[in-house]
Structure formats: C-alpha cells, structure tokens
C-alpha cells in the first residue's frame with residue numbers, strides 16, 4: 001500500500017486517513033516516505049492510545065489519531081475537510097464478519113458493509129482515491145460490493161499461486177475512485 005501511495009499520490013501533503021488504523025504502522029510507514037497530512041481512526045480506544053504512544057516515541061506527533069466508530073459516527077470530520085486518500089488494511093474484512101449483517105438483511109436495513117461504503121464515500125474528496133487491502137475478498141468481489149459508490153482505478157500485483165486449476169493470490173489491494181451520487 002505504501003509503494004502504491006508513493007507511486008500514485010504526487011502531493012505528499014495530500015490528506016490521508018487510515019480506517020481502523022490499529023497501532024498506526026501504515027501511517028508511520030507513509031510518514032517515513034514524506035507524507036505529512038496523516039490521520040488514523042479506530043474504534044478501539046486502546047489501539048489509539050498505543051498508536052499515539054508509538055508515534056510519540058518516533059517523534060511523529062503530527063499524525064492525528066482519533067477513537068471513532070466511523071460506521072456510526074461522523075466524528076472523523078474536521079472542519080468539513082474531505083480526504084484525498086482513504087486507506088483500509090483489513091478493516092472491511094473485519095466489518096464484513098459482523099453478524100449484524102445477516103440481521104440487517106432479514107430486516108431489509110443497511111448492514112455494516114453498506115454503512116461502511118457509505119461512510120467511505122462521505123469522507124472522500126471527489127478526486128480522491130480509496131485504497132483497500134483485503135485477505136477475505138477478491139478484487140472482483142470488492143468491485144461488485146462497492147460499484148454503487150466507486151469505480152475501479154487500479155490494483156497492486158502480488159505473486160499468484162495455482163491450486164485445483166484456479167490461479168489467485170492470498171491478498172488483494174485495489175484502488176477505487178468515487179462516483180458522483
């Protein structure tokens with residue numbers, strides 16, 4: 001993801017948000033590449049405490065961290081700023097496993113996956129890019145799941161393996177551009 005950002009995001013002052021940032025290692029790596037406008041959110045207060053402390057130890061206190069459940073709150077919003085780059089490594093995977101998805105389907109309500117993609121679309125700048133890494137979904141499945149709000153932009157090529165006549169890779173990293181709503 002870091003290499004993709006270095007190759008595709010020209011302005012290192014672009015606003016970047018990492019959804020479900022955990023201990024913030026992706027943002028630290030981007031900071032090392034010169035990215036300077038970085039925000040990480042996670043609903044785990046303890047992950048945010050740890051991320052802040054790791055950043056402090058490395059003198060990278062300009063990275064903003066906030067404890068936010070972005071499926072249920074827009075508290076990621078600051079001064080109506082939209083993000084040029086929205087990153088997700090493993091968070092959509094985690095959200096997809098939420099048992100509320102099935103409940104929502106039965107009740108014909110928006111489930112966690114729909115709330116997720118709506119939230120990503122609300123926070124991204126119209127000319128921004130959404131970069132997601134998944135271990136649970138293939139690129140085609142992500143394209144299908146997000147097609148109402150995003151179109152395919154590009155993807156990272158990983159080594160592939162063959163098994164039982166099928167060829168694939170264990171993870172995928174896909175970039176999407178937002179569609180106008």
Ligand SMILES: C[S@@+](CC[C@H](N)C(=O)[O-])C[C@H]1O[C@@H](n2cnc3c(N)ncnc32)[C@H](O)[C@@H]1O
Pocket residue numbers: 019020021022023041042043044047068069070071072088089090091094095
């Ligand atoms: C699989 S972990 C990935 C963490 C990190 N991105 C990484 O690559 O190590 C998923 C993360 O998403 C966070 N998360 C899950 N649902 C969330 C939500 N609704 N709002 C904010 N964070 C969420 C979890 O707390 C967890 O840190």
